[in-house]
Amino acid sequence: MSSRRPPWLLQRRFITTNTHTKPTSNPTHNPKWCVKQVSKSNFSETLENIKDQILKSDYIAVSLKKTGSHSAPWHRTLPIDTAQTAYLKAKYAAERFQLFQFAVCPFSIRDSKLIAYPYNFHLFPRDGLKLGMPCYSFMCQSSYLTSMANEGFDFNACINDGISYLSRAQELIARNRRGNPVISNLEQSSSPHSVADSLFLGRIQSRVKSWLKACKESKTGSEDALIRSLRKLMVGSEEYGSRPCLRIDVCSERHVQLALEVLKEFADDVVPMVIRAKGGGIQAVQVVLTSSKEDKDIFEKEQQCKEEDQNKLVRGFREVIDLISASQKPLVAQNSLNDFTIIHSKFLGPLPPSMDEFRTSLHLAVPHVLDISHLMDEISPLKKLNSVSAATSYMKRRFFAPIDAEIPQKVEADESKSHGYDVLRISQLFAKICSVLKISSETDKHSSSALKGYANIFNPYSASSDNHMEEDVRLSTDHPQKISTENIVFVWGFTLGTSAKMLRNQLLTSSEVLSDEFDVRILDKSCAVIAFSKPDSSTKFLEAMESGGNNCDSLSNLISEGLRAADYETYKRVCSLGLWEVKLADSLDKALETDFDGHTEDSQKESTEVYWRNSDLINLDEL
């Protein structure tokens, strides 16, 4: 994997090991192109700047650097994947790996001119609040770390100075766990009081009254220090900041409500606050006495500011995500499924079990996601261009679409050795695509509707957004030929190193069930897929396999040598059960071992189709 890195990386590597030379001959390093590097130390100042730029720009490009992607060849999205299985694969990766860099680039396109504000945020999931969040542990792939290192990425700085974050879901948990008092904004229900309730009410009421009285008395009369402290001890008065306060311990949510109800009576001078227990739930109600109406307002404002500051600290980098989300601007990304599953799991909340739920959930936060590779499909429908650099060079060869890039922000000289250029490349490529596709770059209503057709397509192998409900898949990337998933059968247990052709011949001679109309592809070393062109053939073949060869000697011979077969449903079950073994064959075996219950209902889906190509092998490298 690592041996196949582009030559310019090797060159940089040489440079970075020799610290005295400056990177001068880096072809991608355009002096104009400076990406602002952001870490913990300059995060808050950057936040102010990026806020404006996000609001002013038309689009926002994002690009992520992860600590890994897939652990085995079949874990990546294959052409035979339906939207759902592709999503489950992306989900598995998103949940395991970590983000170290998140590049954001708000940009606008004005008359073939790209105005971009690129930022590269360095992240590390530091557990600043000691809550085991944002993440207890994560996976790394050495090849990913090595290639990051070759680009000169500073891991020491990342771990020491990376920005932490909490997802929206985690923030809720964190808020409940911090023991700080928070001004209560609980809904008060007026359910009838029981006897116990009334007793509690009365007790609290008298306690608050006597405390108030004591406070007022002590304010007027000058007392001896000893008496004052004694009094404090008796009424249980404490101080919150410079203001006196009283703590009422509660045992249940009901008590909290009752206490708040009592305190309404004294609403003119007291502010009720709730203290949450570490394990969740409310531990006590704190009553803070303010001296006047104005003082009360001041106090409430103070508290709000304090909470806001706290929250900022807690949210960390997620502030940026929240800004992007609030702006409702279209996001441009490459390989959007992988990127946005990560964004969802790290910054919004745990990933839902199905693609549709994910789509809905993400849509609430980010309404428009434009995937560069789908836009490229429009320009070159036959050739799949999966990397930004491949797409860029393709565009350069085929089209004359000059785009001037302007980066107004200034970046200090020492930041010239920077990362996150991909986000600029994505913006530039997007600008080119827009000019080739004649999509007007102004943000009027017309153009956004033109782009809408390309928005929110997450399945890497589906062509447009409206067929996302179908589960159509292909067998390969080029020359697609749709094939229903019903006609696909997985076979494994053949001799290692068998080629697709050999396997096909073996199968062809072994059974009458198999007429000439089927095709075989090797998926990973252990497993192959057969695609039948006749609708019933797959069932017939599976039946023959089930019956141990159907009186056909050579097939039963193959079976006795270990050949096994399963339908597409088994593959789906592999993904939904999370049986991510290194070899697909092992996963399929495991899926067959598990009970069948519970999957019968959800499999009665509409007919689904996949694509097939006339070549021996799926070239995994081009995916």
Added chain:
Amino acid sequence: MRKHMRMLMRRPVSQTLTLIERSFCSSTTTSFGIKNVTKSNFDAALLDLRQHIRAADFVAIDLEMTGITSAPWREAFELDRFDIRYLKLKDSANKFAVVQLGVCPFRWDPNVSAFLAHPHNFYVFPRQELSISGTSCEFMCQTASLEFLAKYQFDFNACINEGISYMSRGQEEEARRLFTSLYDDVFLDSHPSSKDIKDKPISRVADVLFTERMKSKISDWKNGLLQVRNRDHECQGSRKESFQQFENIFYLMRPAVKLHGFTSRQLRLIQLVTKNHFDDLAYIRVSGEGTSLQQLLVYTDSTTDKDLLMKEVKGILLKETELKIKNAVGLRHVIDLLSSEKKLVVGHNCFLDIAHLYSKFIAPLPATGEDYISSIAKHFPYIIDTKLLLNNNNVFQVIKQKRSTSLAKAFAFLCPDIVSGVKTSGSAYKPCIKVEVQVDDTRSSNWNSGAKHEAGYDAFMTGCVFAQACSHLGIKFESQVPSPSLALEEKLQGCINTLYLSWINGEIIDLTTGKRIVESSGSSDRKYHHSKIFFSNIVLLWGFPSKLKAAEIKECICKVFGQSSVASIYHLDETAVFVKFSKAELVTDFLHLKATLEKNNDPISVLHPLSKILDGGCTCAANYEVYKEICESPISEMLFADQAATIGIKWKTKLFVPKQKESHRETLGPEDGQFTGSTSPSEKEIKKLVSVLDGLSSGRTSNRLADSLHLAQAQIGR
């Protein structure tokens, strides 16, 4: 340099000044760094280390890892049975990577009556130099552990950029197999892809044209060779033009062409042309720059010459492979050396370290703890744990009363001379054993880099502590004949090959006999350590309402089964608890009752005291055996309840048939007369443990997290 700066920064100013003064006035200086070994200087360092290890009396080791536990509920608990403990150990060793290996050979130098130490600090990174299986090499990082390492200025860049890679024995065998099959392919043309082409006649027009063109070009070249030599230079000019992709070279004293810029299909066609039409040309693949194979056409005089050439090429390839594999084996050479020299290996609280060494360099960890324990001795015949040594000898009672037996504290107490770098007369014990340090050619009698939690330095400290401890035990190094004799020393026999399984409850294991014992206390009788744990009394409960605290769970169960029914409740994490019943029958009763309540969802079961626990409908319960099943899974979800769901537990209550044999019962009490030299752990440690457990049982989750962090730190750092 970094280390040097660090050393200066870590010392109080006054001390630094004296050091500088000293270095000016004496020939020995203390200001040289530890021997850091990375990819670039590994071969040279290994050569030196080989000598040092062979001559050493013992070798101290230490590891730094990317993490300890993959999920909070996988941390070590008091209620872990041995098989569970092993599963947790295995999980940790399998998931996390070693990023630093400290190796420090110690040799007694009779000339100066001091130990000579050679501290080495290896940066490690699992890079997988030879990609064999096609799967990516991945490892887990625990966020807290990375932060901990960062706090002690661990250089992650050096580790990732320059770290030494390694290959286990299994991987090496696989690589060898792969290379052999690759050569068969080169020489016998048995590769399926080349067969494909050979099988069918060349049918594509483009292929036919290309083949013809190549045929003529190759014969041109051959004819050119056969022409008179002195006309060569004329031809060469024209040849260069026409054969841009053909570069004339000499290979093994024979004229040859290097093929440039062909696609693999074209190369296969050229190979075919050569085979079919040119008997005196040999098509060979040799390794070129980088990892790619270079394709050559070599002219041979005759078939015998061709055979000779093939033999030579095969020899070269084999040699190259051997070198490649040797390089890829990398760091394992160090471990192999320790193992083959049968050296006494000294570590501090090193049970996890040994497991990492085993899983990374020797073989995947066996399925059961018993198998693992019995196979350690085959590779590391003598292991000493200094923590155990200090805790189990009455001689060190003073240390235990004053300090904990963490490495840094033990080092500070036992070796004050080395710590301060100055000769002190007033040590608590007899005068210190002198330790001189040699890094490359520099030697010093008072070296101390002070870089705690750096594997090399930690190994050095461990070795010093061991040397000092031996001297206190009355072992005379002067009389020692070299090598294994120290391991056979009578005074160490109580400690050799015994390791802490877990220092939470002081359970230790004897690697030679496989017996497990709890450290017994000599004087003070502590109930805590003598209580036997009956695992058949334990119910594992998870998925209950998240707000439920341990005390409430206990209350609910006590309402049903009586006040004394529940002995204690331990939190695994916020979603799961162990309920320890006072009697084993209660376990069955509880599980049956739970199942019944869930089955009839009538008003009575709603009002039942247990309904508070069952609220939400996701509460699951099972006996202790299920805990093992869950720990066995390679998956590590953050929360226990999620883990159980992920590994596919669908039932809510697992009713089990009580087994006849008493295999679930594990005694954790001291077994009479089997371990003589043992004493109780220090007061402080017990207090700490008790407070940890209090935290656990009272369900203060945030404290638990703090504890786990503390634990993790303690385990990494010791």
